[in-house]
Amino acid sequence: MDKLDEYRQNIDKIDKEMVRLFEERMKNAQNIGKYKEEHGLPVLNAGREKAVIEKAAANLKDKNLAPYTEDFFENMMRISRKYQADNAGHAVKIAYFGIEGSFTYEAVLKYSENLLSVKPVGCATTEDVFRLLLNDGADLAVIPFENSTTGAVVDVYDLLCKYDFYIKDEIFLKVSQHLMAKKGVKKDEIKTVYSHPQAISQCKKFIDFNGYNAIPYLNTALSAKFVSESEKTDIAALAGESAAKIYNLDILAANVNTDLDNYTKFIVLSKKFDKNENADNNSAVVSLDDKTGMLYKLIKIFKDEGINLTKIESRPDHKNPFEYMFFIDFDGNIDDENVKNAVDKAKEFAKAFKYLGNYKRRSVHS
Numbered sequence: 001m002d003k004l005d006e007y008r009q010n011i012d013k014i015d016k017e018m019v020r021l022f023e024e025r026m027k028n029a030q031n032i033g034k035y036k037e038e039h040g041l042p043v044l045n046a047g048r049e050k051a052v053i054e055k056a057a058a059n060l061k062d063k064n065l066a067p068y069t070e071d072f073f074e075n076m077m078r079i080s081r082k083y084q085a086d087n088a089g090h091a092v093k094i095a096y097f098g099i100e101g102s103f104t105y106e107a108v109l110k111y112s113e114n115l116l117s118v119k120p121v122g123c124a125t126t127e128d129v130f131r132l133l134l135n136d137g138a139d140l141a142v143i144p145f146e147n148s149t150t151g152a153v154v155d156v157y158d159l160l161c162k163y164d165f166y167i168k169d170e171i172f173l174k175v176s177q178h179l180m181a182k183k184g185v186k187k188d189e190i191k192t193v194y195s196h197p198q199a200i201s202q203c204k205k206f207i208d209f210n211g212y213n214a215i216p217y218l219n220t221a222l223s224a225k226f227v228s229e230s231e232k233t234d235i236a237a238l239a240g241e242s243a244a245k246i247y248n249l250d251i252l253a254a255n256v257n258t259d260l261d262n263y264t265k266f267i268v269l270s271k272k273f274d275k276n277e278n279a280d281n282n283s284a285v286v287s288l289d290d291k292t293g294m295l296y297k298l299i300k301i302f303k304d305e306g307i308n309l310t311k312i313e314s315r316p317d318h319k320n321p322f323e324y325m326f327f328i329d330f331d332g333n334i335d336d337e338n339v340k341n342a343v344d345k346a347k348e349f350a351k352a353f354k355y356l357g358n359y360k361r362r363s364v365h366s
């Protein structure tokens with residue numbers, strides 16, 4: 001028996017023992033999952049995960065293995081969470097854009113800190129997310145809406161007009177893009193980078209400086225997966241840190257987005273309108289007749305009710321070329337008398353007025 005066979009035999013024995021321990025661990029995770037469901041506790045416990053990872057690293061004899069151990073435990077607890085959610089009786093199904101490791105997936109995790117069991121369901125395109133919610137394949141949907149560097153995620157604005165869903169909440173996430181490639185690939189070998197068009201725009205300076213050929217891809221995490229599965233060694237992806245971990249890629253350059261304070265706002269969509277007494281922000285989309293002073297008159301409705309209009313974003317009206325729809329946000333709860341009045345008056349005044357929801361305003365620090 002040569003040395004290779006001997007090492008492999010050792011590994012086989014270790015794996016057998018690991019499978020036994022894995023099964024035992026998963027059994028306990030399942031019990032914890034049941035307990036949490038019965039006691040109304042969320043599956044994700046970020047504090048506990050941090051403590052588990054720190055304890056595992058502290059137990060190492062060879063400290064060089066610390067980053068690998070952290071990776072190993074992070075992944076194991078991700079699997080454990082998924083198992084808990086898969087076994088839960090009442091998990092909230094959340095449709096989201098992308099696959100595990102996408103920024104939207106991170107947003108779902110952040111949102112699920114406040115929920116009991118959550119089953120994230122990944123979708124390849126933003127419209128697939130809307131379709132899944134429409135066809136009862138999900139209870140809620142999470143979708144990117146606006147980025148602090150590149151602005152509106154325009155197709156989502158258009159989909160909000162096409163489908164009749166309500167915005168139920170918003171989630172802010174700091175977005176850091178990293179250049180990542182297969183293990184062993186050097187940065188100077190890279191010629192082509194793949195990513196979502198928004199990520200490509202966010203990293204434009206870095207791409208231009210390095211002379212990369214940038215190819216748009218469906219999603220940041222999908223581009224990372226594509227790179228990990230490709231035979232090519234001159235390609236890289238632009239994606240987040242968790243995508244690098246999940247798809248086993250090396251980060252060759254970190255934080256390559258032009259604007260380092262780069263945030264994305266995600267919205268949570270629901271089919272039904274739920275009243276929320278803490279809600280203090282309204283969204284609507286309005287179209288107006290193409291006549292002098294119409295926008296002024298719309299704004300005046302809110303001013304006269306003493307309501308702060310916090311956003312106006314115009315988007316082309318696809319049914320009427322070179323006419324525009326106005327996406328507006330305004331303060332207040334829909335049960336406030338002045339908000340009700342303003343909405344009623346705006347509905348009467350506008351050519352079309354679609355109320356998009358009443359939810360709690362969050363900030364990049366929340």
Ligand SMILES: O=C(O)C(=O)C[C@]1(C(=O)O)C=C[C@@H](O)C=C1
Pocket residue numbers: 029032033043044045046048049052076077080081
């Ligand atoms: O300890 C818990 O609360 C668990 O649910 C178990 C576990 C784990 O696998 O260790 C899984 C998910 C939590 O986010 C934290 C830890």
